[in-house]
Amino acid sequence: MGCCSPRCMLIALCCLQLVTAMERQVLDYLGYQWAPIMVNFFQIVMVILGLFGAIQYRSRYVVMYLLWTLLWLGWNVFVCCLYLDLGGLSKESEVLTLGLSSHRSWWAENTPGCESESQLVSSSWSQQQDPELMVLLCWFQYQHIEILHCCLQLLVSLLGFVYACYVVHIFADDNDTYFKYL
Incomplete structure (x- = not known):
C-alpha cells in the first residue's frame, strides 16, 4: 500500500474530518447550540466508523460513512443558508438552539478583531455608538466565520465521499477476485 493510495x-481525510468536527463540537458547546451538537456527535461517530472501515477493509462501514456524508453535506449547506439568511431562513431564529436557550454562535461574542464589551462600555465614544456599527468594527462578522467552517467541512466531506466511493469499489473488486479462486 502506497502512501498516496x-x-x-x-x-487521512477521515482524520482531518475528525479533528475539524471535534473543533466545531467544542465551539458549538460553548455557544449552547444544541442541534449542531447532536449532528456533530453523529458526524464524529460516523467518521470513526468510516476510519475503522478503511483501516480494516470493511466496506459496509465505509458505505455507512458514505451515506452519512450525504446527510452531512446537506446539513452544512443548510447551516450556510441559515447564516446567509437564504430561502426564508434567519440566523436570528432558534433553529440551532432548538428553542432551549437564548444563546447563539460562540463566534458572535468572540469574533477575532472585535473589541470586548468591557472595552466598548468604558470608552465614551462607544456609548453613543449604534450596536450595528459596532459589528462593522470587526475583522470578520461571526456568520462569515461559521460559513467558512461549513465550507471547510463541505470541501473535506466531498473529497472523503469521492475517495470512499473509490475505496468501496476497490474493496468490491478485491472480494470478487478472492471468491474466484475458491
Whole structure:
C-alpha cells in the first residue's frame, strides 16, 4: 500500500474530518447550540466508523460513512443558508438552539478583531455608538466565520465521499477476485 493510495487518502481525510468536527463540537458547546451538537456527535461517530472501515477493509462501514456524508453535506449547506439568511431562513431564529436557550454562535461574542464589551462600555465614544456599527468594527462578522467552517467541512466531506466511493469499489473488486479462486 502506497502512501498516496485511495485507502490511505481516505484515512487521512477521515482524520482531518475528525479533528475539524471535534473543533466545531467544542465551539458549538460553548455557544449552547444544541442541534449542531447532536449532528456533530453523529458526524464524529460516523467518521470513526468510516476510519475503522478503511483501516480494516470493511466496506459496509465505509458505505455507512458514505451515506452519512450525504446527510452531512446537506446539513452544512443548510447551516450556510441559515447564516446567509437564504430561502426564508434567519440566523436570528432558534433553529440551532432548538428553542432551549437564548444563546447563539460562540463566534458572535468572540469574533477575532472585535473589541470586548468591557472595552466598548468604558470608552465614551462607544456609548453613543449604534450596536450595528459596532459589528462593522470587526475583522470578520461571526456568520462569515461559521460559513467558512461549513465550507471547510463541505470541501473535506466531498473529497472523503469521492475517495470512499473509490475505496468501496476497490474493496468490491478485491472480494470478487478472492471468491474466484475458491
